[in-house]
Amino acid sequence: MLIELLQVVLxxxxxxxxxxxxAIGFTTIxxxxxxxxxxxxxxxxxxxxxxxxxxxxxGWPAGLAxxxxxxxxxxxxxxxxxxxxxxxxxxGPLTAAIGAAALGIVLENIVRFCFANDPRGFDLPVxxxxxxxxxxxxxxxxxxxxxxxxxxxxxxxAILFAFLAFTRSGRMMRAVADNPTLAALKGIDAQMVARxxxxxGMGLAGFGGMLIGLDTSVDPLTGYRVVxxxxxxxxxxxxxxxxxxxxxxxxxxxGEEFSTIVLDPSYRTAxxxxxxxxxxxxxxxxxxxxxxx
Amino acid sequence: xxxxxxxxxxxxxxxxADEILKxxxxxxxxxxxxxxxxxxxxxxxxxxxxxxxxxxxKSGGIALEGVAIGATSPRARAQxxxxxxxxxxxxxxxxxxxxxxxxxxxxxPRHTRTRIQALLERFPMLADKRRQAAxxxxxxxxxVLAMAMALMVHPRLLLLDEPSAGLSPKAAEALFxxxxxxxxxxxxxxxxxxxxxxxxxxxxxxxxxxDGRTALVGPxxxxxxDPQVRRLFLGG
Numbered sequence: 001m002l003i004e005l006l007q008v009v010l011x012x013x014x015x016x017x018x019x020x021x022x023a024i025g026f027t028t029i030x031x032x033x034x035x036x037x038x039x040x041x042x043x044x045x046x047x048x049x050x051x052x053x054x055x056x057x058x059g060w061p062a063g064l065a066x067x068x069x070x071x072x073x074x075x076x077x078x079x080x081x082x083x084x085x086x087x088x089x090x091x092g093p094l095t096a097a098i099g100a101a102a103l104g105i106v107l108e109n110i111v112r113f114c115f116a117n118d119p120r121g122f123d124l125p126v127x128x129x130x131x132x133x134x135x136x137x138x139x140x141x142x143x144x145x146x147x148x149x150x151x152x153x154x155x156x157x158a159i160l161f162a163f164l165a166f167t168r169s170g171r172m173m174r175a176v177a178d179n180p181t182l183a184a185l186k187g188i189d190a191q192m193v194a195r196x197x198x199x200x201g202m203g204l205a206g207f208g209g210m211l212i213g214l215d216t217s218v219d220p221l222t223g224y225r226v227v228x229x230x231x232x233x234x235x236x237x238x239x240x241x242x243x244x245x246x247x248x249x250x251x252x253x254x255g256e257e258f259s260t261i262v263l264d265p266s267y268r269t270a271x272x273x274x275x276x277x278x279x280x281x282x283x284x285x286x287x288x289x290x291x292x293x
Numbered sequence: 294x295x296x297x298x299x300x301x302x303x304x305x306x307x308x309x310a311d312e313i314l315k316x317x318x319x320x321x322x323x324x325x326x327x328x329x330x331x332x333x334x335x336x337x338x339x340x341x342x343x344x345x346x347x348x349x350x351k352s353g354g355i356a357l358e359g360v361a362i363g364a365t366s367p368r369a370r371a372q373x374x375x376x377x378x379x380x381x382x383x384x385x386x387x388x389x390x391x392x393x394x395x396x397x398x399x400x401x402p403r404h405t406r407t408r409i410q411a412l413l414e415r416f417p418m419l420a421d422k423r424r425q426a427a428x429x430x431x432x433x434x435x436x437v438l439a440m441a442m443a444l445m446v447h448p449r450l451l452l453l454d455e456p457s458a459g460l461s462p463k464a465a466e467a468l469f470x471x472x473x474x475x476x477x478x479x480x481x482x483x484x485x486x487x488x489x490x491x492x493x494x495x496x497x498x499x500x501x502x503x504d505g506r507t508a509l510v511g512p513x514x515x516x517x518x519d520p521q522v523r524r525l526f527l528g529g
Contacts, residue, residue, distance in 0.1 A: 166401070171388070175396045180384040185379070185440070187347060187371035187400035 003138035006052070006103045008257045010140060016233075016253025017150035019226070020210050023245040024160060025235035031059055031177035031240035032197035035093035039100040040205045040230065042107035044223030048213035049111060049120075056123045065122075066152060066210055073206020075197040081106065081198040085280060086191075092219020112220040119217035120276030149211040151259065157246060160200070167178035173197055177240065228254065232272035238289025247287050294322040297481050298344065298450055303353030303363070305343050311341040315505035316353070321450060321483050325400065326408045326476040326528075328496035328513060330489040330526055335502040337485040341452045344483070345377035348371040357450070361519065370399045374449030383439035386428035390419050390438060394429050397442025405445075416471075433464030442457065451475065453484040464492050467520050469495060487528055493517040501526060 026040045050072035051065040060068065081102055088099040125278025127144040146212060164170035176183045176193045184190060208230075209223050216222075233252045252275055256268045263270075279286055298321040306313040313336045330412045331336050342348050344355055346367035355363040358375055365373075379484050385393050394409045413420035416437050422430065427438060436456055442453055456472065457465035465488065476482055486492035494498055496513035501522065509516065514523050 022495045033384065045409060055446070153361070171392055171395060172399075174388060175385050178387050181347065181383055182379070185371060185377050186396050187368045188396070189368060199364075 003134065003140065003288075004261075006134070006137075007140055008261065009254060010142065012254030012257035013250060014143070014146040014150045014248035014253075015257060017153040018146075018208065018215065019233050019253055020208075020246045021153045021156050022205045022208030022223075022226070022230045023237070023249045024157065025201040025208065025244050026230060027234045027237070027239070027240055027242060028160075028204070029201035029244040030234070031242075032173055032193055033089065033096075034180075035096035035100070036057050036088065036231075036239070037085070037100045037191060037201070037229075038097060039077075039085075039104035039204070040103040041122055041223035041227035042111070042203040042227070043073045043077055043205040044209030044212070044230075045108060045111055045218075045220060046209070047203075048209035048218040048222045048224035049115060050206065051210035052120045052218045053215060056120070062122065062124060062214065063152075064147070066207055069206040070156075071209035074171070074203030076107070076204020077198040077205070078195050080202075081194065085187040086194070095284055105278065108220050108224065115220070118221040121217050124214070124215055126279065145214060149214055152211060153208075156204065160204070160242070163200070169196055173200075180253065202239050228269055228272040229253075232275045236275050236286055238286025241286065241288045244286050244288030248275075251287075295321045296356075297325075298483065299354075299356040299359075300340070300344065301354045301356075303340075303343055303355065304351045305339070305348045305353075306351075307339075307348070308379050312323060312351070313505055314343065316507075317502065317505065319483070319500055319510075321481050323449075324476075324479045324481055325494045325498065326482045327483045327486065328489070328492035329483060330492060330499060331502035331503060331508070332391040332526065334504075336505040337502050339455050340502065341377060341454050341483065341485055344370075345375060345452055347377075353485075356470055360444070368400075371446070374446070375452065376443035376446055376448035376450070377452040378436075378443050378454060380438045380454040380456075384435050384442070384461060385425040385429075386471045387426055389424050389426055390430075392418075393438055393442055394445055398445030401446050408445055413442060416441055431464075432481060433460045436460065436468055437471065438465075440468075444475065451482045453482060453486075455485055456485055456504065457488050465491070466513065492519065 004178050020244050022040060038221045046293045047069035050201040050272050051069035054060040084094055084103050085099055088096045114276055130144060132140045132142060140205045164174055171189050173196060175188055176190060212226055213222055233248035234245045237248030252272055255271045255275060259268050259271045300317060300319040302316045302318060303314055304312055304316055315407050317340055329340060331337055343350060346365060350363050354361055362370055362373060385396060394412060395405055396406055398405050413423060418434060419438060419441060430438060456468055460468060484492055493513045493516060499513045499516045500507055501509040
């Protein structure tokens with residue numbers, strides 16, 4: 001029994017690490033621009049397609065394909081914000097959120113039009129699970145690709161934290177997230193910060209989308225299938241808080257895995273809904289919602 | 294001599310139909326400290342926000358050294374040398390004291406480290422807390438940090454909105470000493486202050502705002518001694 005619980009926790013941690021990257025992308029944009037950009041789902045899909053195309057068509061390895069996923073999704077994020085969402089933001093967060101949801105559907109259908117509905121897989125060797133013996137307790141099974149994906153997530157998170165803490169651009173973003181009026185008074189260009197937040201946020205969404213594609217396959221609904229847990233992670237952690245999004249992702253990831261002990265796995269997404277309801281009822285600002293970025 | 298700041302008959306407010314300022318005039322000469330006093334709701338803070346670029350003018354004009362800036366962005370005004378310290382929300386709460394100072398000097402990124410070091414020597418309390426998040430500071434410490442952030446750019450005009458609000462008498466006294474010292478170095482200051490007697494004691498001139506209009510302007514000491522001003526605005 002204990003080994004099964006450990007296996008569930010381990011699976012939850014690996015799955016939480018994958019959710020964390022798009023969740024921090026979502027929350028970064030929320031922190032700076034103050035609206036929930038639901039188009040994060042379609043940008044995850046865009047990133048997954050960018051990754052799978054450079055991997056299968058150009059022969060790029062997974063690491064470089066992740067960089068491509070980040071860059072393409074980030075660029076599409078900046079373009080979609082500049083062309084569509086920037087005009088909606090002055091009308092308020094609700095209008096911008098609805099516009100983002102509509103934009104997401106448009107992008108998803110552009111992807112469907114260009115690449116059809118067939119699932120695509122990465123051209124990578126299939127590796128057997130590692131088995132780690134814990135003596136009398138039994139064996140833990142660890143998927144090498146899930147472990148690599150979790151490691152890539154941790155690296156991306158570390159880079160983001162370093163970017164926010166040690167670069168002028170990162171500090172600008174934190175300043176705008178903290179107090180946009182004061183940031184304007186100090187001469188920080190809000191439009192430039194918005195572009196950078198979109199590039200970083202949607203780039204991370206694309207990066208996370210490819211990680212999920214590596215674990216499963218890539219199709220036009222790759223992002224939409226996981227957007228609820230991603231959103232749940234950001235809400236549970238506290239919208240606008242990056243450490244919160246990471247904590248929330250692990251809570252949702254482990255919660256989903258635990259739910260499979262008592263429920264059919266097809267119900268696991270209900271954990272995301274339950275987590276959102278629970279947090280909004282008991283602690284509306286989320287686990288770490290006091291801090292911005 | 295050309296005034297550093299020239300505000301001429303400005304009309305503005307917070308919404309389309311809202312007119313808090315109904316025709317305010319104000320001049321600030323280089324190196325001068327002007328106190329802006331008046332009853333609650335007179336438009337004192339609104340005037341500073343308009344000068345800082347946070348509010349759109351409906352009419353009238355604002356000029357800095359003869360150059361019209363009334364239609365420019367807050368960023369452009371910061372670059373022109375106007376530094377505004379709001380009454381509240383005047384620091385970045387989750388950023389450290391050091392990072393706040395860096396952001397204070399955003400429009401002049403050269404020599405940032407040297408300037409921060411100089412300000413930390415000037416305000417030793419900030420040096421002790423330079424790695425702490427600004428939200429952990431007391432009200433008085435935050436006001437000092439907010440002023441230090443404004444000084445990061447060697448402003449030509451410092452706008453202070455009720456700097457002593459919410460402070461203990463001791464902290465307020467220390468803050469007024471700091472403001473007087475900044476003024477003595479030649480920085481022009483326009484200061485809105487509820488504690489009018491303290492403000493008039495360190496100001497060169499004062500403007501009295503009533504119902505969105507400039508009611509009186511004159512030397513600070515003369516206004517402080519005026520029986521009518523004392524009765525109406527200085528508590529007798």
